[in-house]
Amino acid sequence: MKWEKCIKFLVSILENPDIDNGYKLLKKYYESNNMIYEKECIEHLIKEKFQNDNRTDNS
Amino acid sequence: MITVQIIVNNNENTIQKTLESLTPLDASVVVANVGCEDNTLSICKKFKNLEIINFYNNENRSEIRNKLSKEINLYLEPWECIINGYEEIKNSNKICSVQVFNNDIITKETRIWTNEKFTNPIFESIKKEHSNYNPKIILSSKNEKDNRKENLIKVERWAKENPTLSDSYYYLACCYLSLRDYKKFILYSDQYLIRESSINVSYIMTKYYLSQIYLHNNDIKKSAENALECVSHCPFMAEFWCLLGDIYYKLKQYKKSKSLYENAIIIGKKRKNSDKFPIEIKKYKEYPNQMISNIKKIINNTKIY
Numbered sequence: 001m002k003w004e005k006c007i008k009f010l011v012s013i014l015e016n017p018d019i020d021n022g023y024k025l026l027k028k029y030y031e032s033n034n035m036i037y038e039k040e041c042i043e044h045l046i047k048e049k050f051q052n053d054n055r056t057d058n059s
Numbered sequence: 060m061i062t063v064q065i066i067v068n069n070n071e072n073t074i075q076k077t078l079e080s081l082t083p084l085d086a087s088v089v090v091a092n093v094g095c096e097d098n099t100l101s102i103c104k105k106f107k108n109l110e111i112i113n114f115y116n117n118e119n120r121s122e123i124r125n126k127l128s129k130e131i132n133l134y135l136e137p138w139e140c141i142i143n144g145y146e147e148i149k150n151s152n153k154i155c156s157v158q159v160f161n162n163d164i165i166t167k168e169t170r171i172w173t174n175e176k177f178t179n180p181i182f183e184s185i186k187k188e189h190s191n192y193n194p195k196i197i198l199s200s201k202n203e204k205d206n207r208k209e210n211l212i213k214v215e216r217w218a219k220e221n222p223t224l225s226d227s228y229y230y231l232a233c234c235y236l237s238l239r240d241y242k243k244f245i246l247y248s249d250q251y252l253i254r255e256s257s258i259n260v261s262y263i264m265t266k267y268y269l270s271q272i273y274l275h276n277n278d279i280k281k282s283a284e285n286a287l288e289c290v291s292h293c294p295f296m297a298e299f300w301c302l303l304g305d306i307y308y309k310l311k312q313y314k315k316s317k318s319l320y321e322n323a324i325i326i327g328k329k330r331k332n333s334d335k336f337p338i339e340i341k342k343y344k345e346y347p348n349q350m351i352s353n354i355k356k357i358i359n360n361t362k363i364y
Contacts, residue, residue: 006291014303017318026294037331041295044329045322 005029020050061148061171062129066091066120070137071098072203078106080140084148086133091123099137117213121177121184133171134183136200144196154185156335157196165338167192181213182230194332207237225254229261241272260335263292270302274309282306295334297327298342304350313354320347320354 006029013022023046030039063086067074081088088109092100094116103109114123124134131151135141141148144157148171155171169190177183211234218227228251235243248265255262270285283306289299300323307316327343 003288003291007287010287010291014307014315014319017315017322030294037334038294041326041329045326048325049321 020046023049061086061131061133061151062127063088064091064124064127064132064134065089065137066093066123066134067095067099067103067137068093068116069095069097069099070204071102073138073201074099075102076140077135077137078103078109080142081135083145084141086148089127091127093118093123119180121180124177124183128172128174131171131173135170135198136202138202138204139198139200142197142199144193147193147195151193154190155196156190156192157198158194158332159198159200161200163340165340167335167337170198171196179226179230180217181210182233192333192335207234210234211238223254225251225256228254229265232265236268241275245269245272258292260337263289264337267299267302271305274302274306277309279306279310293336295326295330296336297323297330297347298339300326301342301347301350304347308350308354313357317351317354320350323347 006026009022009026009029013026015022023042027039027042027046030036030042061084063081063084065074065077065088067090070077078088086108088106090100090103090109090111092111092113100111103111112127124132133148133151139159142160151171153171153173154169154175156167156169157171159166159168159170169185172185175185177185211231214227214230214234218224218231221227228247232244232247232251235241235247248269251265252262266285267289270282270289273279273282273285283303286299286302286306289296290303293299300319304316304319304323307313307319310316323342324344324347330338330343332338
């Protein structure tokens with residue numbers, strides 16, 4: 001069942017919510033299932049949580 | 060012209076404001092009296108374009124709504140006011156959900172309809188999949204009366220008459236949740252979830268409340284299972300990320316908890332108001348910020364010692 005895969009990715013996020021791997025897998029999952037709103041939310045989360053942090057670190 | 064329906068039962072404290080809020084609408088109003096013994100009806104009689112029709116107190120509310128339906132209808136509770144969207148209401152010509160603000164929670168409810176039929180005898184509703192949603196139409200709701208026990212009695216009677224309906228278990232669960240009888244809430248939620256064939260708003264919200272109750276009861280495993288299902292279906296809801304934060308807070312895994320509350324704040328900014336799920340306003344900023352602040356204090360205190 002597809003939801004089991006989604007929950008597996010969420011569990012990997014919970015193992016370390018400060019690493020972007022799990023979020024990227026989750027985003028791909030939503031994208032491959034045509035869940036656009038959900039994919040955009042995780043994309044936004046990745047951008048704000050990780051890419052903005054990198055910009056701050058580099059400045 | 061839209062017809063506004065209001066079912067009244069001893070609402071003298073609030074009905075005047077409700078009726079005043081209808082003035083800009085210039086609509087005809089039908090007040091269904093189900094047993095007023097206070098000044099509700101004399102207040103109603105002061106308003107123009109208003110008709111009072113008497114019903115029995117134990118009459119099925121959905122049947123009342125269906126009987127009074129005209130070409131295009133809006134219903135308000137006698138403790139609600141319209142605060143936005145008069146033009147949108149006037150221009151409505153089909154079934155529509157609106158925003159209802161009740162303290163810190165926004166729900167999306169079908170309040171405008173044409174020839175669709177209401178089905179639930181107490182918490183009257185039309186199946187949501189048929190409804191468009193117009194976020195510009197906003198009602199505020201402040202019920203001072205406590206109808207919880209009365210509602211439970213009516214829902215129990217309805218559930219007895221309709222034991223195969225998943226809805227009856229759902230509303231029983233809702234009644235027990237409101238009465239804080241968590242044991243019965245869990246019992247009826249489980250019965251509802253077994254019978255519910257689709258993953259809809261009621262299904263997800265039941266899982267959400269179940270997760271919170273299990274967390275309260277220290278059953279972390281069941282709490283997490285339900286929370287994960289909520290997040291997987293609705294990652295756009297800050298409420299569910301906060302719930303994951305709460306679980307790790309309880310486990311004293313503060314670093315993870317803080318990260319999950321941060322997710323709630325970030326993802327909450329992306330939440331559109333076009334989905335049909337309710338919104339707990341505090342979970343988008345105030346609550347996760349407060350929890351992050353608590354965690355920082357705990358971590359600082361730990362460092363001191």
